[in-house]
Amino acid sequence: MTFRKALWNKSNINSMSSTDNSAKTISGNQYDSSEIILYYIIVALLVAILPLLFILPIWIKVWVLVMWGYVYIGQKKQWRLPNFIMRHILFAFGMICWLASSGIRFDGQDYMALLAIMAGLKPLEIQTHRDRIIAVFLAYFCVIASLFTFENLSMTLYMFFSVFITTSVLIKLHQPKDGILNYFRLSFWLLIQSVPVMLISFFLFPRIQNSFWVTGLMARETTGFSDRLELGKMSRLIQREATAFKVKFNGPIPAPENLYWRGIIFDYFTGDNWIYENSERVSHGKIEGENPVDYEVILEPHGKKWVFALDVPVSGPNWAKILDDHTLRSYHNIYQKKRFRAVSYLSIQGDVFQTWDTKSLKLPADGNPKARAMAEELKKRSESPDQIIQSALDMFVRENFVYTLDPPMLKDDLIDDFLFRTRQGFCEHYASAFTFLMRASGIPSRIVGGYQGGEINPYDQYLIIRQSDAHVWVEVWLKGRGWVRIDPTAYVVPERIQRGVDAVLEPDKIYGFFSLRRWKSVSDFANKVRFAWGMINNQWEQWVMGYSYIEQLQLLKQLGIQTGTWKGAIQVLGLACMLILLFSAFYMIINQSRPVAYPEKVQKIYLKFCHKMAKAGYVKSLSQGPLDYMNSITTEDEHFKSKMSDIIDHYICIRYANRGNSHMLKQLNRLVSDINRYIPKKNSTKKSWN
Amino acid sequence: MNALPVTLNHRNIYIIPTRYGLLFIVILIGMLIGSMNYDNNLGFLLTFFLGSLTLVSMFYTHYNLSGLTFASIRSTSVFAGQKAIFELHVKMKRTNRYSLNVRMANGDEQVIHILDNTSHVIYIGIDTQYRGVLIPKYIRISTVFPLGLFWAWTTLEIKDGCIVYPNPIPTEFKPLWIQKNQNQKDKLISIGVDDFQGLKSYQPGDPLNRIYWKGYSRGQGLFVKVFDGQIGTSVILDFMNIPDQDTERKLSKLCDWVQKSARLNLAYGLRLPDSELSPDRGDAHQHKCLKALALHGLQSPMV
Incomplete structure (x- = not known):
């Protein structure tokens, strides 16, 4: 400096x-x-x-x-x-x-x-x-x-x-x-x-699969799930319009009530928060099920290792593992947009899920006495776990619980406060309370975090899952059936599951004033624009943003280049160099041969002009140059005269003064094309008599 | 080094990255490593975009020189100490040449833009110090247009140098006057020019620079000053006749005499130790004499 x-x-x-x-x-x-x-x-x-x-x-x-x-x-x-x-x-x-x-x-x-x-x-x-x-x-x-x-x-x-x-x-x-x-x-x-x-x-340019060094450098503000579920905090997530991920199904899109995107298991309850416990046991058993769904996900970076997939995933990307709780987990934090293919079963054979851990029953030693008492009572009244579950869910419907993103603050014993005082909340309140009741009454249960639903772009059939689709639900373990998904929110507000969070709440409660989504109801046109833009964005993401190691392999394969060998590498390098050289050569040729004086072109136009004039009776003798020719034509028609001199000026300028450019040439051409209109008629009438 | 006339093309234009170009390439490599590390496709896109831009700008820089024809270079003679101006005649098929840097070895440097004419004259100066023939080592035409990332240049060889006359040193004008005798051989007499004899009335053909303007302005009519030595109007400027020891100073003084003779409209001849020019008048003769002085005793080829 x-x-x-x-x-x-x-x-x-x-x-x-x-x-x-x-x-x-x-x-x-x-x-x-x-x-x-x-x-x-x-x-x-x-x-x-x-x-x-x-x-x-x-x-x-x-x-x-x-x-x-x-x-x-x-x-x-x-x-x-x-x-x-x-x-x-x-x-x-x-x-x-x-x-x-x-x-x-x-x-x-x-x-x-x-x-x-x-x-x-x-x-x-x-x-x-x-x-x-x-x-x-x-x-x-x-x-x-x-x-x-x-x-x-x-x-x-x-x-x-x-x-x-x-x-x-x-x-x-x-x-x-x-x-x-x-x-x-x-x-x-x-x-x-x-x-x-x-x-x-x-x-x-050769893409590599992994980074050279740790990618933590670019840690940024993350949007999405954290590793703990603090009651009341998730509403901020729901209020975000940002896209969490997009999905393209290779086949029909499953019904909305099946669109549960599984990501995290919250297992450990502290009394205030549900915490994700880092016990990443990889699933070994083979999963069998029905209705395989094949789809592709474009996952926005969120800075964590969560990988969201349709419940229940059986195969995922090679950079992630499938855990025994049937969530996908990336090996590295996701700071870049990721694109991957996955297969899920909408329903699976329950027998595989025989295992459950004592941690799925664990609760804090004390606190929430009313809820515990309620659980005891439920247990006493019921004969089977199914009945306990049913009566707990019935309670949510019966007792006028209200779904809102803006619930009152909970105090002291959070679960008690929610169940018996405020009775206002959203998915995480219901899931927490329900899981608490289940555990207290001896049924293994856990909270699953992820997203639910999504919006289909009618132009390209992409399903867009936004942060506002964030959701938590519950899984309970039932003998003979394994882990079963129970969504208490669905009992309180079925529309939330069927039609998304927009259906339940006023749009301006969820989104900012300037958000396009807020104006969804205002005009159909805005909606169309939004979807069209979304489609372009998706195409962009698929072809440019999503282009990576695997896509490159495919491209090279289509070009007939064997990858993974030295020969292949040299071929790629050679191809790239050849193409660039080709371009350069092309470019040089264009530069060299750029026409300047346009001798042939201008001559052709001039001859056309002479031809037209000759037809009208003004024949140019061979010895006449353009100026002589013009002077030899005597006419009273001022308009014709000026047009003619325009043409001659242009011609001289381009042909002799070496000052031609394409613009002038075009203008000359236009003038000559128009000249017929200005040529006086007297000579041509004479001609018609002959 | 290209002798004129020359048309620039890929054979005689050289091109290298400027230091800013190198810096830019280093930045791009940094961007590339960053993009690879974070596997950021937008990073790749921008890096390759800028890299490609660098490549294209190289062609543009080359293109800015390519197709220029340097037809000739010419200069007018000057006296030592003055600035010699070279005229470089350029022709081109297409115009719009931007920011051409024209530099003469040890001389001036200027930037020109040629925007409308297909032929153009570039004037470029160089300071002179000594008499003789000044042949600048080269003229370099270079450009970094449009992005300053590449520097394309070519050098032109100058064959015809500029004749630099000696620097005139004013001195008393005492040439040898040629006295025309009818029968005898011409006789040389040494008289000062100041030997003023009187006035005679003007006749057409009398040299204008000897008109007695002072009298004319007073309304006394047109008179011409007559000098004593003006028996003839021819003089010989002799090297040996200069009262000085140093050759260079002698040449400078002779130079002054040549100018004075010309101003007085005398027919003057020049006598140097190894050559002699017979008396004559006119610009061409003056140039001949001054050139003889400029080149006296030098090994340089006569131009």
Whole structure:
């Protein structure tokens, strides 16, 4: 970094840049003396960093905007730029704020914050050509940083846009004397021509299956389930519209009441929370069942190891294991979008589930006396576990329990408070209370966390499961039948299971004001737009985002390349190089043979013109050049005259002055095509007599 | 090094990444490693997009030079100490050449944009110090347009240098006057130019620079100043006749005499130790004389 003191002063800046020896050839007085360039750079940085600003803490937003605002206004008002010492103080101040706010944790977001701090400072010290270039590179870097944060189609489109803007500014740095539209045009063509090689590289660059090092670096704010179920906390999850995962079925879509997406088992009850216990025993027994469902899942990153699959999964991706509680578990935390195929049985032979653990009966030693008493009573009154279950469920229906995402706070003995006082809650309240009752009355039971339902996009038949579809339900162990799914929420509000959470609650209770989903009921059109956009997004995810090691293998197989061997690797490399060379050669040929004077074309049009004129009686003698020819034609018709001289001017300009371009050629062609309308009729009438 | 005329194509244009280009490539490699590590397809996409952009910009940089024809280079002679200006004539099939950096070895450097004409003259200067023939080592045409990631250049060889006359040192004008005698051989006399004799009325054909303008402005009519030595109007400027020891200074003073003779519209001849030019008038003759002075005693080929 070079810090130099300077005023907002043209000559000063120029003399500065000339001291930078290396930049001599491409900077300094000859190149760019306007301060406008700084505005361009600020715009490029702003466009590049904009998506990041949304997720960064407020003080970073203020930091960046204040710095850039100062530079922007300062240029106009001739303010002094902060000098060497001042800039270092600012830098140190920014660093301290950064360290303080990151808490020396350093996850992905903190690096973004650091990037933003530097991007904020950079325009303050732009004096030389080098500084400008570095600032533009910084903008490119911001673009990629935001890609690691957002992974959807809109972000990708925005990426292309900000690369476009940044490239325009980079062109501006090297070609200052031109109109802004020309930068955009050139930038556009550069980028368009970059697409072929980009695609070749993207599809043929060897993908690997695993990371080189731990991926914890990019830990980000996770949305989705955590490893504990705190009563009342899940409603925040339900209020999120974000997609959790998407599913494409290879076959008919199962009925809504079967769409239980299993992810986590909450086994251990502390009295306040249900906790996932990390006892990952891999399932060994072979599962047999009916109604196999084959489907593909695109799982959004959530930072945990949960892998959601339709109840009950029997095969999943190779990067996840199937546990004996019939959930899938990834070997690594999921920070990237994952795409996988899985098969599930909608119903299975219960005998396989003979096992249950004592932990499925375990409750805290004391607490919730009323609930325990109630369980005792249920047990006494009933003859079989089935009856206990039934009467507990009946109780939920009978006692006017209310389904709401905004339940009153529970106090002290949470289960008692819910069962006997508030009686308002959502799935986790019902599941907790029900499981508590079951365990207290001696029936092994556990809470299953996941999602329920989903929304079908009619355009491409993708089932979209959002965070708002998050759900917990209960499994009880019954002799001879194994683990049986019981969803107490379904007894309280059957619509929740049939038609999703939207059916139960007012949309504005669930979503933010600006959410498209909120306006679902307002217009059908918005809905269509939403689904169409969703479809494009899905296609994008399937073909671009989901492209990975396996897809590459398939692609190469289709191209006839044997993977996994040295020969194959060399073939891939050769293919990529060949394609890129081919493109380059093509590109060079295009460049070399770009027509400039269009001698043949312009001649052809001219001859057509002469032919038309001859038909009307104005024959050109062989010795006449275009100007002589025009002068030889005597006519009173001013309109005709001017059209004719237009044509001759164009022709001379393109043919002889060597100044032709395709635009002029087109214009000439149009003029000649139109000339018939202007040729006076007298000669042609004479001709008709002959 | 390309001798003129030359048309630039892939055989004579060289191209390498600039240091910013290298930095950019390093950044891209970093991005690629990041993308591989996080298996982030969008990262891959952007990395390859920018990589591809780099590749395409290389073609553009090349294309910005390619097709230029440097037809000729020419310069007008100058006196030592002045700036020699070379005119480089460029022709091209298509225009819109941006940010061409033209640099002459040890000389000036400038950036030009050619946006409309298919032929163009580039003027580029170089400071001169000594008399003789100045042949700059090369002219380099380079460009980093459009993205500054690649630097394409070509060098042109200059064969016809610029003749640099000696720097004139003002000195008293005392040439040998040629006295025309009818029967005898011409006789040389040494008189100062200042030997003013009187005025005679103007006749058409009299040199303009000897008109007595002061009198004319006073309304006394047109008169011409007559000098004592003006028996003939021919002089010989002799190297041996310069009162100085140093050859260079002598040449400089002779240079001054040549200029003065020309100004006085005399027919002047030049006599150097190894060559002699017979008296004559006119710009061509003046150039001949000055060139003879410029090249006196030098090994350089006569141009």
